[in-house]
Amino acid sequence: MILPKTPLKPKFRIHCLGMWAMRSAFLRNLASRFRKLRGKYGRPFGGKRGEGAGLLQAILANEIEALEVADAAKNDTGPSLILKPVIRSGPPEAGWFGGEPMLPPHVEWPEIDGVPLCFLAQIDLAKLPTQIWSGLGPREGFLVFFNHPNRCDAKVLYVKGDLATRSADVPLPDFRDHGAAAPRYPYYNKFPVTAIEHVGQMPEPIGWIPGRSSKFPAPFGGDKEELEVANPQQLPFDATSLDIMIKCMSDEIDLRLRQCAIQLDKEPMKTARRKLLSVQTEATETRKAFDEALRNVKGQSFDPEKCAAFIRETGSLPLTHFELIRGSDYKVTDINPVFMSLIDPEKSNWSGKYLLKLNNYLFECFVREPDNMSALHRDRIEQICEFRAAHESGGMSHAPHGFIYTPHGQGSANEVLLELPSSYLTGWVWGDFYSLVFLIDRKALERGEFEKIMVDITN
Numbered sequence: 001m002i003l004p005k006t007p008l009k010p011k012f013r014i015h016c017l018g019m020w021a022m023r024s025a026f027l028r029n030l031a032s033r034f035r036k037l038r039g040k041y042g043r044p045f046g047g048k049r050g051e052g053a054g055l056l057q058a059i060l061a062n063e064i065e066a067l068e069v070a071d072a073a074k075n076d077t078g079p080s081l082i083l084k085p086v087i088r089s090g091p092p093e094a095g096w097f098g099g100e101p102m103l104p105p106h107v108e109w110p111e112i113d114g115v116p117l118c119f120l121a122q123i124d125l126a127k128l129p130t131q132i133w134s135g136l137g138p139r140e141g142f143l144v145f146f147n148h149p150n151r152c153d154a155k156v157l158y159v160k161g162d163l164a165t166r167s168a169d170v171p172l173p174d175f176r177d178h179g180a181a182a183p184r185y186p187y188y189n190k191f192p193v194t195a196i197e198h199v200g201q202m203p204e205p206i207g208w209i210p211g212r213s214s215k216f217p218a219p220f221g222g223d224k225e226e227l228e229v230a231n232p233q234q235l236p237f238d239a240t241s242l243d244i245m246i247k248c249m250s251d252e253i254d255l256r257l258r259q260c261a262i263q264l265d266k267e268p269m270k271t272a273r274r275k276l277l278s279v280q281t282e283a284t285e286t287r288k289a290f291d292e293a294l295r296n297v298k299g300q301s302f303d304p305e306k307c308a309a310f311i312r313e314t315g316s317l318p319l320t321h322f323e324l325i326r327g328s329d330y331k332v333t334d335i336n337p338v339f340m341s342l343i344d345p346e347k348s349n350w351s352g353k354y355l356l357k358l359n360n361y362l363f364e365c366f367v368r369e370p371d372n373m374s375a376l377h378r379d380r381i382e383q384i385c386e387f388r389a390a391h392e393s394g395g396m397s398h399a400p401h402g403f404i405y406t407p408h409g410q411g412s413a414n415e416v417l418l419e420l421p422s423s424y425l426t427g428w429v430w431g432d433f434y435s436l437v438f439l440i441d442r443k444a445l446e447r448g449e450f451e452k453i454m455v456d457i458t459n
Contacts, residue, residue: 074201076409079131080398082196082206083123083418085389085425087382091194094127097394098426099190101144102163109168110146110155116170117146117155120188120420120428120436121394127195132397133415136446145418145438147455154455156417156438158448188426189367193394202393207401207421207435210391219383227351229311229343233380234355239302244357246294249314249342252350253290256283256319263324268332272325275335279320286317286342315343359384385425392423400437402458414439417453434458 085097101119103109110117123143130139141160148154149170170187205213211222227234236242260280268276293313297306319342325334340347362381365373373381399409400419408414417438422429430436439454 074399076200076399078134078199078397078410079129080198080200080202081128081132081396082198082202083121083193083394083396084196085191085385085392085423086194087191087385087389092127093124093192094195095121095123095142096190096192097121097420097423098188098428100165100167100187102142102159103144103157103166104159104161104163107157107159109166110157112148112153112155115148115150116168118149118170118188120145120147121193121418123193123396123418128396129195129197133417133445134397134410134442136415136442138448143417143450145420147436152455152457154436154438154453156440156450156453158450188428191389191425196393198398200398202395202398202401205391206393206395208391210388210424216387216390219387220380223352223356225352225355226345227343227348227355228345229315233376234358235311236302236307236358237304237374237377241358241361242297242302242307244361245311245354246298248350248354248357250290251353252342252348253283253287253319255349256321257287259322263332263335266332269327269334272332272334275322275337279322279335279337282318282320286319289317290314290342311343315341317342319348321347388424392421392425394421395419400435400458402434404437404456404458406437406439406454406456408439413442414454415442415445417445419458431457431459 083094083097084091086093097120099119101122122145125137125139125141125143128139138158141158142163144157144159146155146157205216208216211218229235236245257280260276260283263276264273264280267273293310297303297310300306319340321338321340323336323338324332325336327333338347342348343351345351359381362373362377363385366378366381366385370378396416396418398416398419400416401421406414408416417440419435419437420428420430421435422431422433428436435458437456437458439456440450441452444450444452
């Protein structure tokens with residue numbers, strides 16, 4: 001099978017255990033309160049306990065035990081490992097996330113119940129420190145991680161010797177509709193990873209929502225970035241990026257026309273109607289002028305000078321916004337016009353959507369053909385990807401950032417083999433943007449046997 005040239009778009013693949021995550025979060029909260037009551041009174045409820053109360057106590061007891069195991073694992077100060085995606089060349093590589101695996105000729109592509117699995121990661125054991133996993137497991141060859149496309153199930157292969165890149169006809173993972181096109185092929189975006197030794201819990205910002213950590217501000221202001229027509233990093237650089245800008249600008253004009261039509265259909269008061277008609281007339285004229293300017297750039301090969309002229313010509317077109325003023329009966333009595341031009345960094349809605357779509361397109365170019373990008377645009381997307389890589393690093397021999405029910409850590413029989421967080425870079429999403437965790441029995445790890453592994457999703 002030939003690897004497609006266009007990379008997987010981020011955020012569209014999901015392995016769905018969202019409802020379980022919501023339920024387990026509720027139970028953990030209930031269990032925490034139950035544990036406090038037990039410590040205060042010695043008994044959970046007192047008095048007679050019927051079958052319902054006994055069942056509830058058994059469920060909560062299980063939750064308490066899981067909480068205690070998880071807390072103990074998070075307090076462990078043993079050695080662990082961070083697997084950080086490499087964006088700019090330089091750091092030594094210890095394997096890769098996404099792309100295709102390298103397998104020996106005699107090893108078949110893994111399946112579960114006849115379903116080919118999706119390749120996730122391949123880790124070079126020779127690059128790992130000996131102290132992780134309590135010093136157990138091999139330190140030569142590779143661990144190759146796969147998961148089922150439609151359910152929470154997985155396999156890990158231990159391979160060494162002569163390896164070659166392998167492809168397979170793998171079904172697409174299930175995904176939720178995030179308002180964009182579905183993935184069209186089964187390979188995740190490939191990023192090499194570097195191994196960073198660590199002690200204890202994963203450091204900030206791993207596990208944080210990007211932009212929430214004050215120590216790691218988003219580059220270019222994140223979703224608060226404003227469009228600056230004098231900034232060449234933000235401007236269209238080819239026909240596709242110009243189409244993105246044109247679509248966002250055109251949608252903004254159409255939105256204003258629809259807003260006017262909707263309010264006029266509601267038969268507002270006379271004053272409000274007069275002002276709405278004025279705003280509608282202005283938007284109609286702006287639409288005509290925009291379409292006229294569009295003829296000079298649409299359907300032609302991309303010309304930076306023509307593109308700049310189009311932005312100058314259309315950017316100053318008026319597109320007044322309005323705020324509704326309602327009476328006591330909630331009927332629109334008046335409107336408050338707010339003058340703005342089509343390109344207005346502080347007031348226009350389309351510019352933020354454009355910058356988001358531009359970044360996504362830059363990411364596709366970066367994954368597909370990075371050497372063909374201009375230095376200016378490549379630097380922009382590399383800064384964004386490095387910010388993402390800091391949040392989306394994997395881990396080994398550590399306590400997962402979220403909560404899992406599978407026992408792990410020194411107080412249990414299991415080791416965390418690998419944690420893979422949901423990732424904008426690779427394109428995989430677990431649950432409601434949580435992590436996929438591979439675990440293994442410590443005795444099996446000592447014997448180098450990876451046939452029976454456990455997999456869980458944090459919440």
